[in-house]
Structures are given as C-alpha cells and as structure tokens.
Amino acid sequence: MELHFTRTNGSVDDLIDRLIRHAGDVRHPDLVREMILAALKSGQESEDRIDLKIMNTTLKEMRFTSKVFSPYRGVRKVTVFGSARTRPEEPTYKMAQELGKKLSGSGYMVITGGGPGIMQAVNEGAGPENSFGVNIRLPFEQQMNPVLANNPRAITYKYFFNRKVAFLKESDAVVLFPGGFGTLDEAMETLTLVQTGKRAPLPLLLLDERGGTYWTRYIDFLKEELLSNRYINDMDLDLFERAESVEEAVQKISRFYFRYHSLRYVGEKLVIRLLTALEKEAVTGLNARFADILVPHGEIALSQALPAELDEPDLALFPRLVVDFDRKDFARLRHLIDAVNRL
Numbered sequence: 001m002e003l004h005f006t007r008t009n010g011s012v013d014d015l016i017d018r019l020i021r022h023a024g025d026v027r028h029p030d031l032v033r034e035m036i037l038a039a040l041k042s043g044q045e046s047e048d049r050i051d052l053k054i055m056n057t058t059l060k061e062m063r064f065t066s067k068v069f070s071p072y073r074g075v076r077k078v079t080v081f082g083s084a085r086t087r088p089e090e091p092t093y094k095m096a097q098e099l100g101k102k103l104s105g106s107g108y109m110v111i112t113g114g115g116p117g118i119m120q121a122v123n124e125g126a127g128p129e130n131s132f133g134v135n136i137r138l139p140f141e142q143q144m145n146p147v148l149a150n151n152p153r154a155i156t157y158k159y160f161f162n163r164k165v166a167f168l169k170e171s172d173a174v175v176l177f178p179g180g181f182g183t184l185d186e187a188m189e190t191l192t193l194v195q196t197g198k199r200a201p202l203p204l205l206l207l208d209e210r211g212g213t214y215w216t217r218y219i220d221f222l223k224e225e226l227l228s229n230r231y232i233n234d235m236d237l238d239l240f241e242r243a244e245s246v247e248e249a250v251q252k253i254s255r256f257y258f259r260y261h262s263l264r265y266v267g268e269k270l271v272i273r274l275l276t277a278l279e280k281e282a283v284t285g286l287n288a289r290f291a292d293i294l295v296p297h298g299e300i301a302l303s304q305a306l307p308a309e310l311d312e313p314d315l316a317l318f319p320r321l322v323v324d325f326d327r328k329d330f331a332r333l334r335h336l337i338d339a340v341n342r343l
Contacts (some may be wrong), residue, residue: 001181003041005034012040024255035059054159056173061155061162068199069132069170074314077132078103078253079167080109081186082118083175091209092177093121098246099175100125106250112170113152113163118177120145134166164189173253175243178214187218194334195232195237197327200263201334203256204240205249215242227248235331258341261318268295270325274340277319278302282343286321289339293332298324 005336008011016036020029024077039055045342046052052180080100086093100110100122110126111142112119122132124147133148134157157163168174168190176187187206194200206215219242226232243249288299303320310316323342325333 003037003044006075027186036057038277039180054154060155061159065134065155065162065166065170068153069166070144072109072153075109076107076172077109077111077170078173078175079171080118080122080175081113081167081179081183083123083179084113084115084117084119085180086121086177090295092212094176095207095209095246096121097125100127100131101248102246102250103253104130106254108109108172108253112165113182114144114156115146116143116145118179120147123147132170132194134163135162136160159180161277166201168193168228171202172203173256175205175207175249175253177207178212184218191236191239195236195330197330197333200240200320201330201337203253205243205252206240207243207249210244212244233331235329235335237333238334255341256337259343260337260340262315264309264312266306268322268324269306270327271303271306271309272321272323272340273315273318273338274320275318278321278340278343283321286336286339288330290336293326293329293336295326298326299322 001009001012003009003012015024016033020026020032021023026032042052042055043121060324080096082092082096086096096118102125103110104126109132110122111132111134112121112122114135119133123145128147130149131151131153132152133144133154135144135148135154137156137158144154144156152168155166164186167186174182174190190204193205194201200242206218208215219237221239222232227234227237241252243252257275259275259278261275263270263272265271280302283300283302287294290300300321300323303322305316305318305320305324323336
C-alpha cells in the first residue's frame with residue numbers, strides 16, 4: 001500500500017488516529033500523525049538498514065533535546081564555543097570563567113559543548129544550575145566535563161548535525177573564543193544560517209583577550225579573500241562583532257535585547273515582537289531608513305498580536321512591528337533591530 005500524507009490512506013489513517021487517542025495527552029496530533037506516516041513510508045522505501053538507523057537516532061536525539069530544553073524556554077541562553085584544549089592557566093580560560101559568571105549573574109543560562117577547555121571554564125563560571133552541555137560522542141578528547149557530569153541538562157549526541165541544531169535553535173546569543181577546526185566550523189555555520197535567514201538575527205560575538213590576534217586575522221581573511229572577491233558583501237560583516245573583554249560581550253548581548261524580543265514570520269509578513277512600544281513618529285522614520293528592504297509598496301507598521309500568533313499566548317501582549325520584509329538582506333534586518341533598540 002502506497003502511503004500519503006493526505007488523508008487518503010483509509011484504514012491506516014484510522015489506525016493512526018486510534019493510536020494517538022489511545023496514547024493520550026498527545027499535543028499537536030496533526031504533526032504527530034505526519035511523523036508516524038513518515039516512519040511508515042521510510043520503512044516501505046528504504047532498502048538499507050543504515051538509512052533507518054540514522055532517521056531513528058535523529059528523531060530520538062531531537063525528542064530528548066526538546067524534553068531537556070522545554071522547561072527553560074522562557075530563559076535567555078548564550079551558546080559559547082571555544083577550544084577543548086585551552087588550559088586553566090591561559091588568559092582565555094579565565095575570561096571564559098568570568099563570562100559564565102557574568103552571564104548567569106545577568107539572568108542568562110549558558111550552553112556549551114560540555115567538554116573540557118573553554119567549555120568547562122564557562123560552565124564553571126555559570127555553575128551547573130545555569131548550564132547546559134550538548135556533548136558529542138567521540139573516540140577521543142570529548143568527555144563530559146566534571147561540572148556537567150550527571151547534570152539533567154547534559155545531552156550526548158551521536159550526530160554533529162543534531163548537536164548543532166540544539167546549539168543554535170535554543171540560543172539567544174553566540175560567543176566564540178579562539179579554537180580549532182570545530183570552533184571555526186561553528187563560527188561559519190552560525191554566520192551562514194544568519195546570513196541566509198535560516199536563523200533569526202542574534203548577537204554573534206568574537207571574543208579574545210585584549211591584543212589577541214586570532215579573530216583579527218580571521219576578519220582580515222574574510223575581508224581580503226571573501227569580500228574582495230565579492231563572495232560576500234560589505235554588510236555581511238555586520239552580522240558579527242568583536243569584543244575584547246567580558247564586560248563588552250555581555251553589554252552587547254543585553255543591548256540587543258533592550259527593546260527587541262523576538263521575531264516570527266506570519267505568511268508573507270515579518271512580525272517583530274517588542275518589549276516596549278514605539279511612537280508613530282519613530283516608525284515613520286524606520287520606514288524611511290529601511291525602505292530598501294521592503295517589498296514594493298510595503299511598509300513597517302505598528303500592530304498588536306496577529307491572529308496566527310495566538311498559539312503563543314505568553315507573547316500576546318507584546319507590541320509589534322509588522323514588516324513587509326523582502327527576505328533578501330538579513331544584515332540590513334540586523335540593522336533594523338539595532339535601530340529599534342536605539343530608539
């Protein structure tokens with residue numbers, strides 16, 4: 001029997017509906033139904049067992065990720081990347097400890113890779129009660145650090161791609177210390193997702209000790225090779241910022257959330273949720289300054305929650321800006337958020 005996601009499967013649809021009702025307390029049964037159908041279709045279509053094993057492990061890892069993070073969705077979180085090989089006597093280790101301490105003191109939780117080096121330092125500073133660890137199973141080096149051992153907010157993944165989803169889906173800011181291939185991979189992954197709009201804008205900070213050259217040389221490479229060859233444009237360099245002190249990094253994160261809260265797409269509209277409302281005159285100014293990122297005849301308008309947003313009742317009372325965004329220039333969208341925060 002060939003299965004379809006439409007309700008054309010006869011008795012199979014009936015059995016899936018009965019199963020969901022029998023399990024009880026299943027939220028969003030329409031989506032759960034499609035997940036069950038996807039599993040059945042995969043069983044029909046996949047000849048190789050390895051394909052099914054990858055799908056199975058991915059679903060189980062993502063389910064557990066949701067279970068661990070869900071109770072803390074109302075708390076801002078900062079993901080911190082950096083080398084697993086940084087030693088406790090090095091300046092950046094001490095900076096990472098201080099960063100974790102200042103972030104937790106400012107009401108943030110931290111997410112690290114759960115390993116040694118920079119990751120352990122951040123967890124030490126924030127404390128186990130304010131830390132998440134999203135570890136990766138490797139044959140060497142990457143064991144869960146002592147701060148997160150037996151912590152209910154520690155997860156060990158088989159697949160890097162699931163781990164990356166957890167890092168970026170759950171974070172409200174990203175801070176990168178110097179590190180190896182993994183750190184650079186995480187830097188470029190984050191930049192790519194933000195540049196292409198697959199991840200909402202967020203503070204992305206490159207942090208090094210004062211006078212350090214790790215990130216300055218990285219930025220020089222971006223300018224001399226990528227920008228000069230037109231692989232990126234000038235404004236893409238505004239998707240991230242450098243910081244030379246912990247205080248500066250925390251200040252930049254807090255500034256990003258001074259008035260801006262979050263965003264969501266509703267149909268063709270971009271809805272920006274705000275902590276405090278803007279005056280009409282300020283919105284008129286935004287329309288003039290950011291006309292270049294609006295669709296033809298589009299606008300930026302004040303609004304209350306749209307009907308489609310009623311599935312997020314905790315955010316219903318926040319004032320909104322509804323933007324006819326062209327979904328092309330996400331660096332300029334970041335400029336818009338910065339402008340809103342400065343008003």
